[in-house]
Amino acid sequence: MSEEPGGGVPGAPPPLRDIITRHAFRAKHALGQHFLLDLNLTAKIASVAGDLAGRQVIEVGPGPGGLTRALLASNAAHVTAIEIDPRGVAAAEELAAFHPGRLTVISGDALALDLTQLVPAPRQIVANLPYNIGTPLLVGWLRQIGSFERLTLMFQEEVGARIVAAPDTAAYGRLAVLAQWTCDVALALRLPPEAFTPPPKVHSAVVRFLPKAEQPPPELFATMERLTQHAFGQRRKMLRASLKPIGGEALLRRAGIDPTRRAETLSIQEFDRLAKLLRSAADDEPV
Template sequence: MSLADDLPSLRDVIARHGLDARKSLGQHFLLDPTLIARVAACAGDLTGRHVVEVGPGPGGLTRALLATPAAGVTAIEIDSRAVPAIEELRLDVNAGDPPTERLRLLEADAMQLDLAALVPSPRQIVANLPYNVGTPLLIGWLRQAASWERLTLMFQLEVAERIAAAPDTDAYGRLAVLAQWTCRADLLMRIPPGAFSPPPKVFSAVVGLVPHAVQPEPDLFRAMERLTAAAFGQRRKMLRGSLKSLGGAALLERAGIDPERRAETLAIEEFDRLARLL
């Protein structure tokens, strides 16, 4: 008998714990076990991996992750209503003689935590992120990308497309540069609104981020954040104007970049060159 066979349905969990999805928390729950298993599979082979999940809600993705050979799952939940639901799952999963600790639960704000300090390596993050904090969470994790083997994250489709966008496209911007400078970024799976409860107004998508072997030092990452904020803050301006506060034409000349170009035309390597000069 599998774990899923022994557990109540997700709809039953939601009803018993009053887990109506709240817009203020950016919540939209996936309930189809087959679809949830496909999301978990996007993370690849999790054998022996320590997985952190942010925003488990009623626990659908948590169940799918526990059905893999992962060493363990640490669930971070800020919604006090969902905590008892995940605690029930934790007690079921960890029961045994002797008891195990395959599932840990922390009631906390993931924005305030150093997630890499919570679990040993090899570690991954797999999460259906709350819509309202997905981007700031991602940027925080990119700052410590060296700590992670892989990030498998669900966003609104528009955000996912911005992460994976190529230069000289409408979606290419600050998020694409930061993500692709530190990781290989792939859009792995699109999910229609009707798959969620309640259905959002937009499609969602799963993005896979595999950190590069060499990562920027913290000072260099901060320089890239300043650079991309300035460059894309006024993206219709030529770079000599948008980067005026950072050195403008002189900085661009040192980097060998035409000051009349616009930010969206620069490759990741050119942004890297500018950030190192800063």
């Protein structure tokens, strides 16, 4: 494990192992915690986010603060750390004292917070997400992805693979459609279990999300969520059956899509076409 040089020098934050001991840090399974303490790796993750000059960076789940330190070592204008665990809040507040005016600590549940109201633009999220809430956090941010410049997020490798999956593959599903419909996505880094404390049972992956210039309005995004929920809810069924509650065969024929196909064979463009037709039909319904 690599510690920052000069960790005991006056004016520098104490080494991470001292923070862990002082705040009795033991990863809580209920919070999906696996701490990344190797500062060489946290610096690499921060570098994946690109040039952070002038950016407002949001970190969710900082834990003992390994990635927080890397973000503060960058040229980011400001870092906002959101933490639900009181131990992590205390550790982040201790680190904030060494970086006056550059680190804000918010105690709260990221799932319940609107980050666009908390942090000014231009804003990015760079985070090693808690495993148990990584997917719902991502979907929530995708709903307002136009408000972010970039997301650099770590997930379990299986989740990362689902995000970047191509059509006609086993991993391709709802998460891939929502992410790739709104962003250019790339798997930027893969980390082994032994990089973490405690080691998870799986590898982890850092995924980079670059929002597309044109974003769907909220009503269309909600329609796509509904469409993909039906389409992938019963993967083995033909689309004419899985989409029956929302238009079924008639909707598919209007979109020029063979009703006997299955959801995993559709491209992002085909899902886009279906969502727009479904939205249009909803708009045309009498009030």
